[in-house]
Amino acid sequence: MTYVGISAQTDSPRFGFIVSRQVGSAVTRNTIRRRLKAVCAEALPSVRGGASIVIRALPSAATVDYSTLRAEVVRCLERKASV
Template sequence: MAPSFILQMTSSEIQEKRIGYIVTRKIGSAVTRNRVRRRLKEAVRHVFPAQITEGQDYILIARENALTQNFSELEKDLLWSLRHVQRLDREKQDRNKPAADKIHV
């Protein structure tokens, strides 16, 4: 788990890349929340374009550390989190596929 954010991914019927940002009042004033949102957006701009797939929606929920964490660490955490949720999604899809070798005639 990343100390600066929580990343969630869900399938979407819309075939485009969509990313949502949630920064609650717990983070601080409006100025602070906007700064956190801008930092997350910039990290996403650097990391996501080559990594995300269409037909998936991504949600970044900011934590308090998002404001103070080193930006390169923020990008590393974002890349790790993205790969992690994509791996979990693939595993979920594999579990739901019917296995051809289980069918006996």
């Protein structure tokens, strides 16, 4: 689930991640958070300046591989926060 807020400022985009305990143990949550950060770093050039993006990881994120997670995040960012 992705939430996007756009401000009038032309600052760099900001990312926030919500990974609750329902997703899994601390190790699992941190792994998902690191994967999300890596995907967002790759997609940064295509994200509009001034965007505030919050990505909420659902429990199913614990079982998907990196390529599937990347495809889902990129799809959401293209649809909601692209330049």
